[in-house]
Amino acid sequence: MKLSGILNKIKYSDLKNFQERDISHVISDSREKFKDSVFIAVKGLTSDGADFASDAVNAGAVAVIYETEIKKMLPGITYIKVDNSRIIQSAVAGAVYSEPAAKLNITGITGTNGKTSTAYIYRHILQQNKIRCCLLGTTEYDLGKRNFIPSRTTPDAVFLQRYFKEIADSGIKHAVMEVSSHALSLNRVEDIMFDRTVFTNLTQDHLDFHKTMDDYAEAKSTLFSSHLKKDGLSVINIDDPYSDIFIKSAGYKVKTFSESRKDADLLIKKVSYYNEGMEIAYSCGNKEFIVKTNLNGRFQAFNSAAAILCALDLGLNTEDIVEAFKTPVYIPGRMEKVYDNEFQIIIDYAHTPDALERAIKTIREFKTGKLITVFGCGGNRDREKRPVMGRISCENSDLTIVTSDNPRDEDPDSIINEITAGIISGSFEIESDRITAIKRSIELAGKGDIILIAGKGHEKHQEIKGVKYPYSDADVIKNITGRANG
Template sequence: MRLADILKDIEYTIVKGNVDVDIRGICYDSRKSKEGSMFVAIKGFKSDGADYICDAVERGAVAVLVDSEISIDKDITVIKVENTRKSLAKIASNYYGDPSKQLFLIGVTGTNGKTSVTYMIKSILESQNNKVGLIGTIQNMIGDKVYPTERTTPESLDLQRYLRLMVDEGVKYVVMEVSSHSLALNRVDECDFDIAVFTNLTQDHLDFHKTMEDYANAKSKLFKMAKTACVINIDDDYSSLIIENSNAKVVTYGIKDYAYIMAKDIKNGIKGVKYTVQIEDIKSDISLKIPGLFSVYNSLAAIAVAFILGIPLQTVRMALKDVKIKGRFEVLDIDAPYNVVIDYAHTPDGLENLMKAFDEYDTGRKILLFGCGGDRDKGKRPKMGEVAGRYADFVIITSDNPRSEDPMEIISEIEAGIKNTKCPYKIVENRREAIKYALSTAKDNDIVILAGKGHETYQVLKDGVIDFDEREIVKEILDGDEKS
């Protein structure tokens, strides 16, 4: 594809060379540069792409895109723009033929619930024999094909490539988790959203956004982009802000405040939740295998999308009744007199919602094991400790993904919050040993809750990434077949 065509609708300056050159690929990682490619130099949080221009050229790049002054004596084309990250979204869309315009794109954003809502919507759409694409935290999917994911919402170049692939594979609908990072960093700028969904907004990612106001404003960008409808949780404190920023028809859902789509007569149990959904004068009974009030909210969001698309409630009801999501209130199938539940809850609100879900069950003790991620929002650590102390009967504080931080420093910040409660707790820094201890202390009818990692099958340490699937670890411990 000609460079001039790739740069369509972008303001740029030719520093050297010309735009009448054939481009065989685009990359922002110099290691992926190949003969005839274009390298886009993006400023990251830890490095500057401009430092890798020579490496990209040596690997075959014939053009580079920059947003700073550079000097290079190679015989290549150098294009300068105001912001390479923002330009990359448009370049990627041009290169892959504006794929989102050929798809019905549903974006889901919020602190908690994004993954569950996307899977529920996917299940509903597939129940009507639609081929559905999914982009999100656990994995990317095209129909039944699974593709690995590195972040909740891919970088714009990778995202547009996936969307192109979905078009080519005959996908009609795409359901996508849209993170606040992706909105703030222009990853979804060229996505043609039809429906935008807002789940909730609670403290998270303040290492990046700095304030809740900045965080909320980043989320609200999605609702300015939606063409058909905006689905909004009216019970959330930030719903008014999201509604104000919505440029399409607003459809509200909720439990507490009046909403267009509401849940009534909620009955919670350890194996699921049942309720009656009401849309104007239409009612239907809904049954979910994922318990908790948060599951009711998540399913209401999915029901709202289905309503907008004209999908009958009977179809929706059947599609939701068997939905299960890895790492979301996942009750393990084990031979033990107690239950083990794995959940991704990694924010104060997420942890509180998870623990509240157990309140209506006739169980023994709630033994909660959790930690907090390193190199992330430190302000939530004592808050999560305080939440844990309020709702659990016994807490084991351990590591999550400590990354470059000292695990014990993270634990001490969590401990500061739990000390304000009367809940007994124990610190076991090694997460595998912590799980072993939790299982050893569990008695009949207790619930052991492993929170924070959910679907993840790895742990990120200072020295690198290790395999860490809590399902396998629990099985190994119970079978007496632990790895040394």
């Protein structure tokens, strides 16, 4: 694309040293080396891309889009000043990469909990019906020809456009992605229009960033008000207290799901558990059908409902969907059974009060022995949820072992003290070393017991003082027990 074409896509207040050039790439990280690229200098919370403009030029950038003043402008380089460099990232990258999002059928999922599970279930339904679908979310970015574990739920705008191009170039037509509140607030999906938007639920989390639940809800609702195609579908959990905000933000085409409201488009009528999973009875209009799945937990009946409504909108029928569930759905780190012998060990990503309570109560529904819960809370994150999670775990578990979980820059013992401050009743122990805490839970487990290791799920690291050390709950359990998955 010509540089002049980029200028036609954005509003700019100043232009210096303009030279027409062919632009082949867009970068927002000055360490990336791409010849004939345009560098977008984004002002962040702790650093400013403008300070690294010269590095980007040395790495191959021939033009710089900036917001705050560039200290040293280099000869032969075009400098373009804009009011907000973060907002224009998606438009610039979309233009350079030939608007790849427009070539895809994209489903976006937002909510505090359930985003990952809903995305995996939706992709599973499509793939079992021979419809290729890529996925961008917390546990992996599946781009068709390659996949990898990401550093964040929703990629930055420039990378998102690149990934969409990679998906489109591979011939895949469908994508599902998790859209976090941070992504919406920080313009990571700016200019992206979705064919479907899904709201799972809203519970306490990220109040360190959004400050209030109303602000949190407002941020998430913009997925519906600003990023849904005119003929797009909104899928909403109307059992959630915040659902009205999302319904008001949605387009004219809305489908709802519920366990309690008979006016829902998809009603969860009954959930029954058996040894290897559960059966969910659904009612959709005048049609009733039963899904038998390896998934466990009433919350997965809700996540499945959201995925089913999206699949129906795509043109699949209930028979296709029921058949798809006959093949096991694998969701990394979500109620994942990693040991099943005389007792069971389950790992789950539950890191919010609501998610932890749901995970524990799900296990309560089918457990026979005692329940031991091991969990901690992340550092540099919402502190208000810590005592709440301590209370929830102790009130609903036979024993809680409070430990560390990505303490980041905080003192692990201080985090643990804030967790235990909320405990009113119930038995608990403290062990700040996570591996030792897991060993302790295994030592205490007897026949028929269940151990829930919560908070990390799929994660492959423990973040301490700015360093991400290799770590996996599943690997630790395997090393201690000498076996995995029974």
